[in-house]
Structure formats: C-alpha cells, structure tokens
Amino acid sequence: MDELHGPFVRKLDALGPLQTADKIALAAIEADAKYVQSGTDLIRDDDRAEGMIVVLEGFACRYKRRKNGQRQIMAYLVPGDVCDLDALDLNRMDHAIGTLSNCRVARIKPDVVSDLRLRPAVIQALQTAARVDEATLRVWLVNLGCRSAVERLAHLFCELFVRLRSVGLVQGNSFLLPVIQYDLADTTGMTTVHVNRSLGALKRAGLIGRKGKHLTIFDMPRLMSVGEFQPDYLYARKQVGGRDHSLPNGTAGLTATDALIPV
Amino acid sequence: MDELHGPFVRKLDALGPLQTADKIALAAIEADAKYVQSGTDLIRDDDRAEGMIVVLEGFACRYKRRKNGQRQIMAYLVPGDVCDLDALDLNRMDHAIGTLSNCRVARIKPDVVSDLRLRPAVIQALQTAARVDEATLRVWLVNLGCRSAVERLAHLFCELFVRLRSVGLVQGNSFLLPVIQYDLADTTGMTTVHVNRSLGALKRAGLIGRKGKHLTIFDMPRLMSVGEFQPDYLYARKQVGGRDHSLPNGTAGLTATDALIPV
DNA sequence: CGTGACTTTGAGCAGATTCAAGTCTTGTGG
C-alpha cells in the first residue's frame, strides 16, 4: 500500500501514523512538484520565508557560507524530508537551502500549510521530524568535533543508509548518492583531496564501493563500528500513545546485523 | 526593575515580553533552586526526562561522550538558560547535561511546567529560546566544520559575551568564564594543549586577557572579525506582533562597536 | 571525440596532536 505513495507520505506516516484522509492531502502536494537543477538555491540566507519545502527526488542540503566562500553543509534533505519555514521565528532564514543534485521539489504555500495544520497526525509527524532533524544536528556536531576523516564518512554513509531505507530508496546494500566529493568535503569539514583518500581507505578496507553515483555498503557491521554509528537518533523511540520503534530483540534502535537486512 | 529579577526572568522577558504575573510565576521558580557542584550530571544520556531545568548561576553544558571517553560539548547553558525536557519527543535524552562549574540550578516539576504553559507569553518565550538554541547549534557546526583553532575560540568568546550581557553578567568588557581549558577543548574539538597555545595567540595579539576565571575582551571589533562573529542568530529578529530587535543604525543585529558598549 | 567537470595521485607543508616535563593556582587540612 505504502509503495503507492511518494516519499513524503511514507516518511510522515512512519513518524506519526496518518489517516487515509491525511495521506490523500499529502499526496496532492506530492503531485504538484517541480524539477529543479542541481546547484539551485531553494531558499537563500536572509530570505523571508513562508510555507514549506519538500524534497521528493534527489538530494538538497542546508548550508552556510563563510565570507571567504567556504561552504559548510549542515544537513542533507533526502526524498521525503521537509523544511518547515513557518517554524522559524520571524520567518527569516539564518542559512540557505540548495540542491546537491537535480531534484523534484514541492513548495507548499502558507494557506495549504494552514490546512495541513488542521490535521493532528500531520502536526505530530512534522514536529517529530523537526526533533529528529535537531538530534541529527547534534550528532553531526559530534562527528565534526571528535571523529577522524574516515570515521566521519563512515558515520555519514550509515546515516544516509538508514534514512534512505525508511523511504524505500535502498536496494540491497546500495543506494543512489548523487553528490560529488566536493559536497562530501563541505559536509565533513575536510578537503576534496582528503575525502578522496579517505574514501579510498574505506574501499580498500572492503567496507564500501562506488559505481557511478551508487554507493554500496559491503560490510555494514564494520562500517557502523568504524563510524560509531548508533541509529537511535533517527527514530522516534517512543511516541505518546504512538507505536514503539524498538526492535524485537529488545535492543533499542538498530543493531549491526539488522541494518544489513533490507526492509 | 529588571535588575530585581534573576537571569531566568530577564532572559524570557527579553525574548517574549512578559506580563507582571508571568514574572512573578517565574520568580517563584528562581527562588526554589539548589546548589550543585562542578562536574555533576543534571541529566544523563538515555534518561527518561520530565519537566525543565534552569541554570541560575554558573555554567552547565549539553554533551555527548564517545565510547573512548572523548567528550563533545554541544551547547553551553549559562544563567537564564533553560532545558525543556518535555519538548523532547519521547522524553528521552540523546545526550547528557552536566555542570562545568558550581551552579545554582532549579528543577521545574512537570505540573509546574504545565502551569507555566498556560501563560501565552511564557510559551512564546520558551519557543523562541528553543529556536535560538537550534540556530546556535548550526553556528557551532560551522565553527567546528570550517574555522581554525583561533577563530573558533574567538567566535565562542564573542557569543558568550553577547549571551551573558543579555542577562547582565558582563562588567565592562569582561565576564566570569568558569570553565577550564579542558572544557574549551571539548567544546572546540581540539586538545587542551592547542587551546592553551591558541589562547596565548589571542592574548599576545592583544584581543583578550584572562585573570583567574575572568575573561576580558580588549578589542571586541577585532575579536569579532577574527571569529567572523555575526550575533544575529542570538536574537529573535522580528517577532510576530512583538518588538523589533534591530538596531537604530539599520543594520540587523549588533555591529562591532555596539558590542563594546556595555548595556 | 572533445570539452568540462569530476576523480585520483604525488610531494611538500602546516596545523594540530601526543607525550612529557615543569610551573602556577587553588583549595583543604593541620
């Protein structure tokens, strides 16, 4: 059933179980989307922003630029991810959002957002999504603050694997990673050259492989261990009156072997 | 008038103008606080948490620990800062909160929080505070991701200056910074040794000075420029129906010279 | 099949770490 819906519906449904009417409302939004080229700014720093933006295909990111032009990517927006602009105080961006690849993007107008906000399950799901985004930000801070180059990349790939899997974009042990090494560099706070060398190290160790824009994870348990990846932060672990995301084996979150099993 | 109140009331009043009754309710919370020793965990990772925690004196921090024991500090909680535990989904911490110095801390029980939430101005202020915290997290990510050691420290000191000034804890150009170099290291993602050397560089350049636990900023404009500090993110720039925080000169936020003028 | 964008590789360099020793501060107990 879920496979009939796009990533936006899938993601929100996973966060706060939606009703059929909710899904229909969200599906209408997915239908009304535009294609955007790689390297396009969806929102600029300092923009006065309203409504929401949803990524349906491709990768986008939140980023800031320093005066010298250096870019720091602060979050990836993968299909299903939403950026709630009304949730900013003062509706003013303190960072920009841009596409890392060609994307299909839906912009939701403020009045449509207002309609959505009449749906309790949708509100709940959006709030949970915002919390997960915040937790992710904290995890990234740890990543930059105290992990080595190889560890940072390993962690990033584990995170993307789990996130993309939840919207059905993982096939077997591989997924489409439509970003260039330059983007990975600005994400992990290193140079392209060093990203390249660290990727090489991960490949040589037999943990990952890359063919074109596809990333394959050959050894997820070891990759998780290298990146010290604990996926708990990506899940709403126990919702008030909601469902429980813990796994059958009793361990909170995902274990190394679980992660290898495609959903 | 404000000087009669503690930092909690001061801070929230600055964020979303409070009514007298609100202030009285908050002042009652400030009155009921406990002293806590440096190095105490107020909340541990994985704790099931409720209520709120307010720091009234001293410095605390949000932090995570890696398996190898390394600590990454993700936020400072200075007097007036609040940690809303009910706002977590699932009331489960994905990080810990601990004191960096001796502190005076108020724990607000869930039922008292519920009472507070009946006050619209308080809700508004707390939400704004949460937004500022999130924006701060993003700025810290940039700090770790693409600034040098000296730049990171410069940025951090500028931020603390502005935050502490807003709760009246800056005297002239100096403030109490009750943390050790080890803490600064875990904040900026470097080693104590390198923190020490970078502090030395800032001192030798005549930008800052340290006497005991007091940090003095001798040349704020240059310090801001070294850290590329733009304080906008610390302010609620335009509230819906609230007051405007932009400065007379029309520049959003604080200019270099403004920052030198004690409030 | 050529051009531009992306990736890979090498060599030398710089910023940050590690290890280690020594000095200064601070708090505590006698």
Next chain:
DNA sequence: CCACAAGACTTGAATCTGCTCAAAGTCACG
C-alpha cells in the same frame, strides 16, 4: 594562616593527520 597536594596551566620536541598545490587520469554529455 601556612603548607601541601591536587588540579590546572604552560612549554618543548617529535609526530601525524589533513591541507595545498599541481598534474594527470576518467567519465559524461553534447
């Protein structure tokens, strides 16, 4: 109130991780 001990800070030397600059190789697309 002093002396001692523990904690915090400072400094040096060697090392290492990641950076810069530069060039060559590969891939995709018109």
